[in-house]
Amino acid sequence: MAFNIGNFSIEKPVILAPMAGVTDLPFRRLCHQHGAGLVVSEMVTSDVRLWDTNKSRMRLVHDAEVAPRSVQIAGADPVMMAQAARQNVELGAQIIDINMGCPAKKVLNKAAGSALLQNESLVQTILESVVSSVDVPVTLKIRTGWSLDQRNGLTIAKIAEQSGIQALAVHGRTRACKFKGDVEYDTIAKIKQSISIPVFANGDIQNAQQAKQVLDYTKADAVMIGRAAQGRPWIFREVNHYLEHNELLPPPSSDEVKAIVINHVKALHDFYGSYMGTRIARKHVGWYLQTLADTTPFRSQFNRIEDAQEQLDLLNEFFVS
Numbered sequence: 421m422a423f424n425i426g427n428f429s430i431e432k433p434v435i436l437a438p439m440a441g442v443t444d445l446p447f448r449r450l451c452h453q454h455g456a457g458l459v460v461s462e463m464v465t466s467d468v469r470l471w472d473t474n475k476s477r478m479r480l481v482h483d484a485e486v487a488p489r490s491v492q493i494a495g496a497d498p499v500m501m502a503q504a505a506r507q508n509v510e511l512g513a514q515i516i517d518i519n520m521g522c523p524a525k526k527v528l529n530k531a532a533g534s535a536l537l538q539n540e541s542l543v544q545t546i547l548e549s550v551v552s553s554v555d556v557p558v559t560l561k562i563r564t565g566w567s568l569d570q571r572n573g574l575t576i577a578k579i580a581e582q583s584g585i586q587a588l589a590v591h592g593r594t595r596a597c598k599f600k601g602d603v604e605y606d607t608i609a610k611i612k613q614s615i616s617i618p619v620f621a622n623g624d625i626q627n628a629q630q631a632k633q634v635l636d637y638t639k640a641d642a643v644m645i646g647r648a649a650q651g652r653p654w655i656f657r658e659v660n661h662y663l664e665h666n667e668l669l670p671p672p673s674s675d676e677v678k679a680i681v682i683n684h685v686k687a688l689h690d691f692y693g694s695y696m697g698t699r700i701a702r703k704h705v706g707w708y709l710q711t712l713a714d715t716t717p718f719r720s721q722f723n724r725i726e727d728a729q730e731q732l733d734l735l736n737e738f739f740v741s
Contacts (some may be wrong), residue, residue, distance in 0.1 A: 421663065423618045423641040425458075425515060425587045426557030428488040430642070432457030434631065434659045435620055436648030437589070438492040438517065438561070443518055446687035447704070450680070451649055452486040455656035457642065460490045463519050464504065490515035490559070491644055496536060498546045502553035510553050517559045518550060518585075520576070543576055547583035557586035559624075564607045571604075577611045579618075589620040589644050591729075609638040620644040635663070645663070651707025653680065678739035681708050685731060694728040695704035701731060 433447040436443060436451045443451075448459040449655040467719050489520040493504045510689045520543065536543050561656070565571035573612045580588050590611055592603035603623035612619040612626060621634050622644035631643045634682045649655050654672050661669045684704060689697035702723045709719050718738055725731050 421642075423587075425488070425559060425618065426585070427428070427556065430457045432656070432660050433635065433642035433663065434656050435589070435642050435644045436460060436649060436656070437622055437644045438463055438519070439646050439650075441609040441649060441703075442646075444691070444700075445690050446684060447653070449486055450653045450684055450686070451656055454651075454653045455660045456649075458490060460492055463492045463494045464508070465494060486740045489585070490517050492517040492519050492561070492677045494519040495551075496546070498542075498549035499545050505550045505554045505558070510555055512555065515557050515559060515586075516550060516554055517561060517589075518547065520560060520562045523717065537562065537572060537576060538570065539577060540572065540579060544579050544583055547580060547585055551584035558584065559587040560585045561589040561590070561591070564604050571607070573607055574611055574614060577615050579616050581615045587618040587620065587641075588615070589622050590620065591622040605634060605638050605734065608634075610639060612639050615649050619644070622646070628658045631659040632662055632666075651704070651709070651711040653684075674739065678707070678735075679713070681739075681740060682732060682735055683707065685735065689728045689731075695726075696728055698728050698731055 421430055422431045424430070432455055434455065434457055436448065436459040438454045440462050444460050445459065448461065452459050480522065489506045489512055492509065493516060495500060495501045501518070505513075508516060525642055536546070540645065547558070547560065562573060562580075564573035573703075577588055577590070588611070590609050592605055592610045593600075605621065608619065612615070616703050618641040619638075620642045621638045621640040625631050625643050625645050626648045627635055631645070634643055635642070643659070645655060645659070658669050661667070679680045685701045688701045688704065691697065705722055706719055718734075722734055722738075725734060
């Protein structure tokens, strides 16, 4: 089930979706270790004047990345998008991913993300500008349209292919739907039939059986998994195993989950430093606890800790009890 993005061969048909505030370097590495065929960075603004912020600097660390290094950029100005693509490539990006799917208000207010779907000629100009500015593959993430009565995902997909985009991820909802309502797997299937570049199906894929059903139904080249990987990075190996053997993997043992969580928290401390690392660890541990159906007051206790070693000690106690 391998497919190519430019000259990169992706061996496993399950991809980690870019998620702002989630898919940082430690999480990308973790998901890659557990079988994600491709991991995509958090969204980086195309306004390079804003790259001096601490948040942007952390998102622009590409040298220690698992390959191929895919970096997502967002913006609405073709010249700025091209400049951002070039500078990311200079920093080590091997694939540039363009965001035209984000429904968040702060992105839409800048007429970026899924707001661009309303302007097909601007979409074409941005895609052509970015593709011609770099010598690495450029990919695109979209939704099925702006709203239920403005569904133009198929048209955008054809524009993308004509503009030189090398792969297309489709979240099967309109911008207006955000993350609610049924996913339009029919639309993803139509898009796959109408273009020859790889297509990734995204939206509400929660487990291995669903991943197989979506791939079988849409004939997409891969599934893209986002929120279902939060607190469950092993979902990638579960999907791969099910696709290869048509059987479910047993869930990870409590010892393995303990090792995954503690190593993840350590990696966050190392990457961000103690002050930021302990704070960012709180949300990731919260997601793990949801997976573990934690009903103890442990989470509120954990969230009050500001010392890195104390966090690790408390996690060790939690998994022993």
